[in-house]
Amino acid sequence: MQLKNKDRTEKLLELMSKRNYFTKLKLEHKEDSSFTIPLKVSSYNELNLIVSDLLKASIVLMNKEARSLAVFHKETDINVLILLEIALQLLPEEEMELLDDLHKVYLDS
Template identity: 35%
Template sequence: MEIKKLQELEVFASLLTKATEFNMLKPYHNREDMYTAKLFFSGYNDLNLAVMDIVKVCITALYAMEESGDDRKLASALTIAEVLQIALDLMPMEESQLLDNCYKLHLKLKEKEAESE
């Protein structure tokens, strides 16, 4: 019986070693027990829309919590807070500064164009 279990474990270990399905998590800077998961977006607009959707879902959940007399409100509120933190982490803050700079340049160019007319 023990030999059969060991053989089954060896077969399982062999399958696990060759597995190609473990693609979501990647080791995080060679730190033990830390992994990253990548998200893919087609651009900044897509990223912003995803963040907006996350915030909208959280708002809806908070309104639903207000209407229910559920005892699990604290756990739900903490979950919503965690999801909102993810949304904050996804916000492209450095890129926003670039957009501000582009806007200022746009205003300067429009001003110069108006002066030349």
């Protein structure tokens, strides 16, 4: 069992050394483990929630029926394209590739 775990660890380290993963979030302060993009987040999970909320807001804003039910001030001018562009920029593409590679390692075991 230990040999199998050692092999998995070595394969994981090999995968991670081949590419430059974890590039989306930049470590800002080691003391509190906070990261930055243009936004400060505490984890990839929080980043995912931010992107999800941006997408949900965009869906509501693009749907006439949903927008009429939502509480918006009439003077509020929200540009849905900008929200969608921000969401695209926040998606951690390299990290998703790593998850695919890890999934392959898991399936091979």
